[in-house]
Amino acid sequence: MSTTLHPDASWSAWTRDKLLLGLPLREYLRTLKTPFNAVAALILCVGLPITWIRFTQGIAATTNLNNDYPWGLWIGFDVLCGVALAAGGFCMASAVHLFKLKQYYTLMRPAILTGFLGYFFVVVGLCFDLGRPWRLPYPMFVSYGVTSVMFLVGWHVALYLTVQFLEFCPAIFEWLGWKRVRHWVLKLTIGATVFGVILSTLHQSALGALFLLAPTKVHPLWYSSFIPVLFFTSAIAAGLSMVIVESMLSHRVFHRQVQHEDPQQVDQVMVGLSRSAAVVLFTYFCLKWIALAHEDRWAWLFTSYGAWYLVEVIGFVLGPCIAYFVAAKVNSARIARVAAVWTVLGIVLNRLNVSIFTFNWQMPYRYVPSWMEFAVTITIVTAGLLTFRFMVNRMPVLYVHPEYPVEE
Amino acid sequence: MAVSRRGFLKAACATGVVGVGATAARPAEAAQVKRPWMGMLTDLSLCVGCRKCEYACNKANALSDDALETYDDKSVFEQTRRTDADRFTVVNRFDREGQPPVFVKRQCMHCIEPACASACLVAAFKKSDEGPVIYDESLCIGCRYCMVACPFGMPAFEYSKPFTPRVTKCSMCIERLRDGEQPACACVCPEEAITFGPREELLTLAHDKIREHPDRYVDHVYGETEAGGTNWMYISPVPFGDLGFPTDIGTKPYPELTKGFLSSVPLVLTLWPMLLMGAYAFNNARGPELAGAPVNTHEEGGQ
Numbered sequence: 138m139s140t141t142l143h144p145d146a147s148w149s150a151w152t153r154d155k156l157l158l159g160l161p162l163r164e165y166l167r168t169l170k171t172p173f174n175a176v177a178a179l180i181l182c183v184g185l186p187i188t189w190i191r192f193t194q195g196i197a198a199t200t201n202l203n204n205d206y207p208w209g210l211w212i213g214f215d216v217l218c219g220v221a222l223a224a225g226g227f228c229m230a231s232a233v234h235l236f237k238l239k240q241y242y243t244l245m246r247p248a249i250l251t252g253f254l255g256y257f258f259v260v261v262g263l264c265f266d267l268g269r270p271w272r273l274p275y276p277m278f279v280s281y282g283v284t285s286v287m288f289l290v291g292w293h294v295a296l297y298l299t300v301q302f303l304e305f306c307p308a309i310f311e312w313l314g315w316k317r318v319r320h321w322v323l324k325l326t327i328g329a330t331v332f333g334v335i336l337s338t339l340h341q342s343a344l345g346a347l348f349l350l351a352p353t354k355v356h357p358l359w360y361s362s363f364i365p366v367l368f369f370t371s372a373i374a375a376g377l378s379m380v381i382v383e384s385m386l387s388h389r390v391f392h393r394q395v396q397h398e399d400p401q402q403v404d405q406v407m408v409g410l411s412r413s414a415a416v417v418l419f420t421y422f423c424l425k426w427i428a429l430a431h432e433d434r435w436a437w438l439f440t441s442y443g444a445w446y447l448v449e450v451i452g453f454v455l456g457p458c459i460a461y462f463v464a465a466k467v468n469s470a471r472i473a474r475v476a477a478v479w480t481v482l483g484i485v486l487n488r489l490n491v492s493i494f495t496f497n498w499q500m501p502y503r504y505v506p507s508w509m510e511f512a513v514t515i516t517i518v519t520a521g522l523l524t525f526r527f528m529v530n531r532m533p534v535l536y537v538h539p540e541y542p543v544e545e
Numbered sequence: 546m547a548v549s550r551r552g553f554l555k556a557a558c559a560t561g562v563v564g565v566g567a568t569a570a571r572p573a574e575a576a577q578v579k580r581p582w583m584g585m586l587t588d589l590s591l592c593v594g595c596r597k598c599e600y601a602c603n604k605a606n607a608l609s610d611d612a613l614e615t616y617d618d619k620s621v622f623e624q625t626r627r628t629d630a631d632r633f634t635v636v637n638r639f640d641r642e643g644q645p646p647v648f649v650k651r652q653c654m655h656c657i658e659p660a661c662a663s664a665c666l667v668a669a670f671k672k673s674d675e676g677p678v679i680y681d682e683s684l685c686i687g688c689r690y691c692m693v694a695c696p697f698g699m700p701a702f703e704y705s706k707p708f709t710p711r712v713t714k715c716s717m718c719i720e721r722l723r724d725g726e727q728p729a730c731a732c733v734c735p736e737e738a739i740t741f742g743p744r745e746e747l748l749t750l751a752h753d754k755i756r757e758h759p760d761r762y763v764d765h766v767y768g769e770t771e772a773g774g775t776n777w778m779y780i781s782p783v784p785f786g787d788l789g790f791p792t793d794i795g796t797k798p799y800p801e802l803t804k805g806f807l808s809s810v811p812l813v814l815t816l817w818p819m820l821l822m823g824a825y826a827f828n829n830a831r832g833p834e835l836a837g838a839p840v841n842t843h844e845e846g847g848q
């Protein structure tokens with residue numbers, strides 16, 4: 138608790154210790170001069186003025202959205218893909234806490250942090266898209282549209298954000314050295330995990346269920362009464378894959394923090410994850426066909442949309458699924474990583490297919506995002522990465538804090 | 546009213562709840578039995594494309610000050626227009642070979658069970674007691690899910706307003722109705738192509754017209770069953786599919802589409818905790834040593 142007593146004099150020590158990675162300010166600033174930061178700064182230089190335009194001149198000034206296409210890139214990518222890719226948090230938390238798969242322990246914290254930041258920036262993205270973002274709390278406190286799937290999504294994302302924050306709190310308290318509070322929040326772990334899984338099940342599927350109300354707008358190959366189950370299953374696949382992708386990137390970017398890890402063991406864990414991911418993806422693949430059979434949509438396969446559908450389902454579901462199986466079979470973490478990136482691309486493709494590429498397929502014209510929409514999306518992703526890096530560099534995310542050994 | 550009561554009884558019998566039918570029926574049906582819902586019937590065989598309804602609508606909703614003469618401009622018909630933030634109704638022209646064109650006035654259909662209302666997470670859209678589907682700007686957060694949901698593509702959004710963007714659509718002049726007046730467009734139409742009245746009466750009128758003049762109309766009242774039925778209905782000399790009306794929306798009320806999903810929510814809420822806690826208890830009892838070999842080299846400090 139030494140660092141929590143900070144009379145004026147120790148403030149600067151605290152700042153240096155906690156925020157500046159133990160370096161004097163000048164030296165710390167010097168470490169920031171990296172190519173990555175230069176690119177990030179450039180992106181922010183473009184993104185922030187656009188943010189200003191968006192909130193002072195409106196959605197029309199920044200996007201190509203219109204009355205036929207009320208949802209675009211910000212919903213299709215920032216929200217739908219963001220939530221699906223952030224599913225790793227609940228997957229890992231339940232693997233470790235509920236199924237006691239200890240070998241995933243080291244992956245859990247980064248997954249929860251990604252989950253938390255993922256959702257946080259989903260909400261940020263949503264604020265760009267909403268006409269009156271300051272009314273975001275309305276469905277919680279002012280007026281309840283209980284017949285709406287969106288109502289469910291709103292509540293659950295809000296609650297889940299809180300749950301993930303709680304789940305991540307131990308890391309924050311370890312960073313701050315607040316032992317006792319940390320001890321309290323740890324007691325909530327199991328409850329939070331169970332609650333998190335329930336919330337995730339419901340809102341991951343609810344994001345798909347949103348489109349149940351657009352049977353004439355979503356293309357028949359993608360519209361299905363199974364869409365909630367499809368979204369949920371694919372979110373698990375996306376979550377697991379993101380965990381692999383993340384571990385891959387972490388080992389490149391933060392290798393100093395993970396140097397204590399035995400690379401072979403890490404590879405072993407990746408292969409273990411591949412096995413689960415392969416099974417989940419295969420289930421998803423089967424569900425895709427069951428959905429098609431259930432609605433009897435076979436004839437659509439022989440259209441150009443059908444070809445595109447096959448690209449998604451064969452090329453980006455079955456493909457990575459087989460890759461995962463191979464990875465597990467031949468014990469190759471390298472193949473597992475390829476499969477993971479492949480899966481992530483496939484899930485992104487699916488969400489964009491449902492919400493943008495095939496949406497309004499009967500309309501004579503298509504929506505194409507404006508460059509400013511892309512710029513905002515890129516800015517949000519960059520902000521997410523920067524925040525992630527900031528926290529990982531300071532808090533015990535990728536390593537176990539020496540003073541706080543693993544306990545159950 | 547006869548039609549509705551018969552339909553209602555049929556539904557009640559089918560579910561075996563005749564005795565408690567009044568309470569068990571969907572609220573929309575119950576309301577329909579209670580009081581006559583107002584509606585509109587547009588007879589497309591009578592519309593001459595004068596666009597006076599557009600003028601009256603824009604005036605009534607304070608959307609435009611343009612003089613009546615400006616609506617004589619026929620060049621607007623070169624394109625098919627849709628409803629927009631500053632026009633709640635539009636008249637489009639559909640040319641036919643060797644025959645006079647058909648003019649189609651479009652606006653919100655005022656669905657009996659509106660998709661927009663079932664989509665809205667803050668209940669900003671509501672089916673009013675009078676029949677029109679109305680919007681409360683003070684609640685709307687601007688998510689535009691209502692626009693995604695509307696099968697007729699009618700609501701529009703004020704994209705260019707940064708601070709107070711609203712969803713806009715026809716309200717069937719609800720204020721005028723409450724003052725005992727008719728909707729502005731119905732009042733102004735010189736050809737009496739738009740008839741205002743209780744929905745059931747309009748439905749009877751529509752079917753009578755079709756029966757009396759089978760040569761003048763296709764045998765279809767658009768809005769009788771579309772998306773579960775709408776309060777605004779149409780009869781037409783040509784198939785509705787040729788006039789830009791969506792014909793693939795089915796007869797199921799839209800709220801039904803998400804009902805199955807929403808009713809599975811309590812199931813997940815009760816079953817999941819049980820299963821998950823069960824899994825936890827089971828795995829916990831097995832002891833940490835058995836459940837997956839601990840692999841971390843840096844865990845040695847652990848208990």
Ligand code: SF4
Binds near residue numbers: 653655659678696
């Ligand atoms: S036509 Fe569209 S906007 Fe009008 S009531 Fe029906 S769903 Fe709502």
Ligand code: SF4
Binds near residue numbers: 664684689712
């Ligand atoms: S845009 Fe407004 S009215 Fe439409 S669903 Fe969202 S909150 Fe409801």
